[in-house]
Structure formats: C-alpha cells, structure tokens
Amino acid sequence: MIIEIDFNSDEAIYIQLRNQIIMGIATSEIQEGESLPSVRQLAETVGINMHTVNKAYTVLKQEGYIQLDRRKGAVIALDVNKIEAVEKMRAQLRILLARGLCKDISRVEVHEMVDEIYDEMIGG
Amino acid sequence: MIIEIDFNSDEAIYIQLRNQIIMGIATSEIQEGESLPSVRQLAETVGINMHTVNKAYTVLKQEGYIQLDRRKGAVIALDVNKIEAVEKMRAQLRILLARGLCKDISRVEVHEMVDEIYDEMIGG
Amino acid sequence: MIIEIDFNSDEAIYIQLRNQIIMGIATSEIQEGESLPSVRQLAETVGINMHTVNKAYTVLKQEGYIQLDRRKGAVIALDVNKIEAVEKMRAQLRILLARGLCKDISRVEVHEMVDEIYDEMIGG
Amino acid sequence: MIIEIDFNSDEAIYIQLRNQIIMGIATSEIQEGESLPSVRQLAETVGINMHTVNKAYTVLKQEGYIQLDRRKGAVIALDVNKIEAVEKMRAQLRILLARGLCKDISRVEVHEMVDEIYDEMIGG
DNA sequence: GTGGTCTAGACCACT
C-alpha cells in the first residue's frame, strides 16, 4: 500500500494520512486483522514526524477503524456503528449535494459518479 | 433563513456559516441577485465576531457563490465552473464512500440517501 | 482553584491535572458552564508545557467533563452517561477492594472511608 | 485460576496481570503459601513475553503480595502494612468518588456497589 | 490572543 502526502495541500498531513488508510481498507489493500506499520517506520517512509503519524492513528482509533494492540501495534479492526456512520454520511452528503446543485450538477450525474467510485473501489 | 452555529463543533464557525448559506442557495431560500445581511448585522444576529462573517463571505466569493458589491453588500451570484466543481465533488465523494464501505453502508443505501437529500432540497 | 503538580510522582502530569480538575468539579469549586483557563495560561501558572495542558483538556473532553467552545475555550459541561460511569467505577472498585481485602481492610472501614470522603467533598 | 488479558486495553499487560493475581488472592482462589506458575509457564499460557510476567511478579513483591523463592518460585506471602494500604486506598477512592459525583452516582449507590463486590469476593 | 498543527529531541515504560 502506497501512501502519498501532498505537502502543499491545505489539508492537515494527519488527515491525508487517515484518509489514505481508510481508502486502503475500503479497497481491501489492507484487511481486517492486519497491522499497520509502526509509527516510527511509517513516519520515516513517508518523510514526516513520528508524532504526526501517531495523531493519524489516534484519530483512526477514535473513529473505529483500528485498535491499538500492545503486541502487534495498530491493527485494522472495524467497529461498525452503522447508525452513527449513516448519520455522519448524510450530513456530509447534504452539503456536498447542495454545492452540486449550485454548480448545476444533476441528480443523475451524482448517481453516475457514485457508481463509478464504487466500481473503482471494489474492483467491479 | 435561519442560521444556527454549533460552538462545540470541531468545524470552524466560518465553515459552518458558509455551509448554511450554500444550503440556503441550494434550497432556493435565497435566490440569485438577492443580498445577504451585512457583515455587522449577521455577526450580531448570530452572536459571533465580525471577522468571522467576513471570512465566510470571502470564501463564498472565492468559491463562486456571491459577489461583493460596495452598495448592495454580498449578493448571490453563481459562477458555475462545472468541470472544477465535478472534480472537487468526486474527490470528496471518494473518501466519503470509502468510509461508507468500511461501515457496511451499501451502494443502494447511498443512492437512496442521495435521492432523499435531493427531494428535501428541491422540495420534490 | 489551586492546582498542584507533584513532579516526582509516577503519575503523568496530564493525569494529575485531569484528576485535580475533576476534584474541582466534584467539590463545586468550578461549576457547570464556567470556563477553565486557556492552555497557555494554565501552563504558565502551573509551570508546565502548553501541550501537556492540552492533553489533559483533550482527555477531559473525551471523558465527558468539558466541551471545547470556539469562543469561550474549555467549558465545564458534564455529559452524564451514568450506565457507563457506573460500570467503570465498579471495575475500579473491584481491584481497589481486592487490594483492601489482602491488606486486612474491613468492609466497615471501607464504608467509613467512603462517607468521610463524601463529607469532605460536599462539605457535609 | 484463569487469567485473561485484553491486549487492546490502555492498561499495561503487567498491570492487568498484577490485578488479576490480586483478585485471585482476595477471592481465595490462591492461598497464602501456594506458588504461582513459573514465569516461563505463565508467559506461555497467557501468550505474552517473559519479561512482562517478570515485571508483574516484581511489582507484586514490592507491594507485599508475594515472595520470590529460588526453589518454589513466586509464593503468596502477604505483608500487611495496613496504615500504608489505607492511605493508598483513600487517595484512590478520592478521585474515584469525585468522578462518581460528577456522573450523578449517589453515596448510597457507592455503598451498595461496595457491598456487592464484597459479597462477590468473599462468596457471601 | 487562542487553539491547531507540525516538527524535533529526549527519556522512560513496556514488550
């Protein structure tokens, strides 16, 4: 799994890291039960500070994507609180689609985009 | 148009303000050519700092939702750069759907959610 | 409210800080809705690093004692999840009383101690 | 006597080990004069590192629960320094009850909890 | 002026 950070982005590095790891889980590049690299190792690979990786891992834990195992480090462990997840997604979709409406993006186009992204991710 | 700020949210106040104004445009509560309240007035109504309102308006201008007129203040004026808007939406949908996949939200459920939100907004 | 840190303690500074703030809430020295000092201010007063205070505040937020208000800073706001709190207390009492049993501390003595501490705190 | 470690807990493994052994002594599952398993054996049974078991035993010795004998290994031997034990318990009860007060746990409920735990342990 | 983010280096606890 390749992680690439855009240092010119206005998104915080730990957020980019978190997002890419979530993408990795979604596309099954990393699977439930597997371990992420140690904070020091990933920090060196990516070229950032250990503490920044640590923050990304902490957030991933809070959001229910990993668990910190004292022997194996950060292990993929999905805590599926679906009700919460659905509400969170709905809130974010709402603003996303509102933006789309203002920019003349049609309902059909959104549905197409959703399907394209799903096909990308699950390798359909 | 009612604006409500959650001061305990982890989202910046000016972002919440921007989002709610975009929602207002999408749902036609405010229409093209109409003016937003003055910076001072909105700040007072909502109970926040003038600088914060200013920042929200500046962002809305940069993103092509309003224009700042010396006499009429902030006027709704949509600058539809659709190609850019589509790419922006695609990038955000990608991480949103990745999160959904991890949390067992199915493709069908996402499509349903999209339709529900569209119906809410355009009053279908 | 006076905060004192024992730099020779084996307890982490941010834990000592958290505990003393919880004590302050329990004894009503600080009340619901009041603000804690800013991280910089408290750090200076106590003579520790800003980041350490920040960590204490973060933990207090996660545990449901404060909320971070973007205008007022850290505000006392008790999130009473009693079921969770009771289970947490039971788990900790279990090991505490087990230690007591091994050290010949009687059930009566524990009850007395509990009453003494309650009287101290609520000023009975 | 069954020992179970939660590798995802934020409590160090050697602390969990220590606590469970103290629980075993308190509930008379292991009695004064009896031996604990050898470091090697316990490490293998539980699936942890030998050093970790060693650390737990060392702490138990320092706290006056066992003695380390070259031939018999770790033997339960209670060193009752009651005054010290009472002060230690009082300090920990103080923060525990402060937490309880904040979470609306009443004095009566604490007394009930104490009795329940005592009954569990001494098989009342 | 405030918190958020990032970096960096150091020490210790834990495995």
Next chain:
DNA sequence: GTGGTCTAGACCACA
C-alpha cells in the same frame, strides 16, 4: 525496538 510522555519552538487558522 515500540509507544507514551514531556518539553520546546514555530507557523498558521481562527475569533
């Protein structure tokens, strides 16, 4: 060797 903790300094976003 690993993460946890603490310190420190710097810059930026936010109010």
